[in-house]
Amino acid sequence: MVKKRRLPHLLRLLFVFLCMNLVWYIAYLLMNHPILPSPGAVYEAMFHLGAKDVALNVGYSLLRIFEGVLLALLIGLLIGLLMGRSPLWNRLLDPVVYLTYPIPKIALLPVVMLFFGLGETSKVLMIMLILLFQVIISVRDGVKAIPESTYDVLTSIGASAGQKFWNVTLPGALSVILSTIRISLGTAISVLFFTEIYGTEHGMGFFIMDAWLRLDYPEMYAGIMLFSLVGFVLFLLVDVLDYKFMKWRR
Amino acid sequence: MSSLRNSGLSIKALQVEYKSGQKALGQVDFTLPEHGIYTIIGPSGSGKSTLLRAVAGLLPDYEGELLFNGKSVHDQETLIGLVPQNYGLLPWKTVRDNIRVAMKITRPVGGSREAIEADITHWLQSMGIAELAGRYPLSLSGGQQQRVAIARAFAIRPAILLLDEPFSALDAITREALQQIFLDNWLTHPATALFVTHDVEEAILLGQKIVVMPSAKHDSPEILDNTAVFAMKHEKKRDSDEFFEQSKRIRKVMLAKW
Numbered sequence: 001m002v003k004k005r006r007l008p009h010l011l012r013l014l015f016v017f018l019c020m021n022l023v024w025y026i027a028y029l030l031m032n033h034p035i036l037p038s039p040g041a042v043y044e045a046m047f048h049l050g051a052k053d054v055a056l057n058v059g060y061s062l063l064r065i066f067e068g069v070l071l072a073l074l075i076g077l078l079i080g081l082l083m084g085r086s087p088l089w090n091r092l093l094d095p096v097v098y099l100t101y102p103i104p105k106i107a108l109l110p111v112v113m114l115f116f117g118l119g120e121t122s123k124v125l126m127i128m129l130i131l132l133f134q135v136i137i138s139v140r141d142g143v144k145a146i147p148e149s150t151y152d153v154l155t156s157i158g159a160s161a162g163q164k165f166w167n168v169t170l171p172g173a174l175s176v177i178l179s180t181i182r183i184s185l186g187t188a189i190s191v192l193f194f195t196e197i198y199g200t201e202h203g204m205g206f207f208i209m210d211a212w213l214r215l216d217y218p219e220m221y222a223g224i225m226l227f228s229l230v231g232f233v234l235f236l237l238v239d240v241l242d243y244k245f246m247k248w249r250r
Numbered sequence: 251m252s253s254l255r256n257s258g259l260s261i262k263a264l265q266v267e268y269k270s271g272q273k274a275l276g277q278v279d280f281t282l283p284e285h286g287i288y289t290i291i292g293p294s295g296s297g298k299s300t301l302l303r304a305v306a307g308l309l310p311d312y313e314g315e316l317l318f319n320g321k322s323v324h325d326q327e328t329l330i331g332l333v334p335q336n337y338g339l340l341p342w343k344t345v346r347d348n349i350r351v352a353m354k355i356t357r358p359v360g361g362s363r364e365a366i367e368a369d370i371t372h373w374l375q376s377m378g379i380a381e382l383a384g385r386y387p388l389s390l391s392g393g394q395q396q397r398v399a400i401a402r403a404f405a406i407r408p409a410i411l412l413l414d415e416p417f418s419a420l421d422a423i424t425r426e427a428l429q430q431i432f433l434d435n436w437l438t439h440p441a442t443a444l445f446v447t448h449d450v451e452e453a454i455l456l457g458q459k460i461v462v463m464p465s466a467k468h469d470s471p472e473i474l475d476n477t478a479v480f481a482m483k484h485e486k487k488r489d490s491d492e493f494f495e496q497s498k499r500i501r502k503v504m505l506a507k508w
Contacts, residue, residue, distance in 0.1 A: 248388060
C-alpha cells in the first residue's frame with residue numbers, strides 16, 4: 001500500500017519542482033539582469049562544479065550538523081530523562097530551562113565566538129545550543145507522558161533500571177525526540193549558514209558567500225540549490241527513521 | 251521446616267495506607283497453598299487491586315508480611331507474573347518481542363535463543379494467537395491483547411501469577427472463551443495464582459476458594475470454599491446446582507459486607 005502511494009507522491013513533488021523552475025524562469029525573463037541568472041545557467045554552473053569540491057563542502061556542512069545534533073541529543077536526552085523521571089531534578093532544573101529557553105540562541109553567536117574562537121568548536125556548539133533546549137523539553141514531556149502503569153509488568157518481574165530504560169523510557173520518548181529533530185533541523189541549518197560565513201574555507205555557507213564575493217551569481221545560486229538539497233536529504237532521513245521506529249503507531 | 255517451604259503464598263496482617271493516612275487496604279490474612287488458585291472479589295475501592303499490587307512489588311510501603319514458601323515474596327528467586335487490567339503490553343514492541351523481553355529479563359543466563367523462540371511460539375499457539383506474532387499491540391483487539399498478556403505471564407514460568415480483572419473490559423463471548431483458555435493453561439502449568447475480579451460468576455468459575463473483600467476497611471475478608479465447583483468440568487460449572495448455591499452464598503455475603 002505504501003508503494004502504491006509513493007509514486008503519485010513523487011510525481012507531485014516533481015511537478016511542484018518544475019513549476020517553481022518555471023516561475024523562476026519567468027522572473028528571469030522579466031528582470032533581465034545578471035543578479036538573477038536563468039535556471040539553465042545555474043544548473044550548468046552546478047554541473048561544472050568539481051565533484052571533489054562539492055563533496056568537500058557538503059561533507060563539512062553535514063559533519064558539523066551531525067556533530068551538533070549528536071551532542072544536543074546526548075546532553076538533552078540525559079537532562080530530559082533526569083527531569084522526566086525525578087521530581088527533585090525537575091524542580092531544580094525547570095527554572096534554569098525556563099529562564100534560558102527564551103534567549104535567542106543566535107544572539108549567543110558572538111559570545112560563543114569569544115569563548116571558543118572561530119574554528120570548528122564554535123560552529124558545532126552553536127548548532128548544539130539551538131537544538132539542546134528543545135530536545136530537553138520534549139524529552140522531559142515525552143517521558144512524563146508515559147503512564148506509570150507501562151512499567152508495572154517489568155517492575156514486577158524484577159527488571160533493572162537499565163532494562164526499563166531500554167524497553168520503556170527510550171522507545172516511549174522516541175517519537176517526541178524525532179519530531180523535535182524534524183522541527184529544529186531547519187533552524188540548525190540556518191544557523192550553520194551563519195557560522196560558515198566566518199573562520200572556515202569549507203562548507204556550504206562559505207561556498208555561497210565566496211561565490212557572492214566573486215560576483216559569480218550562477219555559482220552562488222548553484223550553491224544555494226545544493227544547500228537546499230542537503231536540507232531536503234536530511235529531512236528525508238528523519239522521515240526514514242520515523243518510518244522505521246514508529247511502525248507501531250500505524 | 252518442610253511445612254514452611256511448601257506453605258505457598260501467605261499474606262500476614264497486610265495493611266496499606268495512602269500517604270494521607272487513609273486506609274487503602276484493611277487487614278488481610280490468608281494463605282494460598284502452592285499451585286492453588288484463589289479468586290478475590292470486592293466492590294470498587296475495597297483494596298483488591300491494592301492487595302495485588304502489594305504482592306507484585308509495586309507498592310513500596312505496606313505493613314505486614316508477604317511470604318512465599320517461607321521467604322519474602324520479593325526475593326529474587328520468586329518470579330511474579332502479572333496480568334494487569336490494561337494488558338500492560340509495550341505498544342512499540344511486536345507481540346513476539348513483548349514476550350521475548352519478559353523472558354530475557356527473567357532468564358538472563360542460560361537458555362539458548364532457539365529455546366526461547368520455541369517457547370514463545372508454544373505459548374502463542376496455546377493462546378490461539380500464533381498468527382499475530384509480528385503484529386503491534388495497538389492493531390489488536392482487547393481480547394487479542396489480553397491473550398498476549400496471559401501468554402507473556404505464563405511464558406516466564408512464574409512461581410506466582412497475579413491477574414487484576416484481566417477480562418473485565420472484554421465482551422461476554424470473548425470473556426468466556428478466555429476464561430476457558432486461561433483455566434486450561436493454568437491446569438497444565440499450575441502457578442500459585444491470585445485472580446481479582448468484580449464478576450461473581452467469574453469468581454466461582456475460576457477459584458478454588460473465593461475471597462470476598464469487605465467495603466469497610468475495619469472488616470476482614472470472608473473466605474468461601476469453592477472446591478466443589480472448581481473440581482467440575484469447566485463447561486458444566488455454569489449449569490450445576492453447586493454453582494447456583496455458591497452464587498447465592500456470595501450474594502448473601504455481599505449484602506452483609508458491601
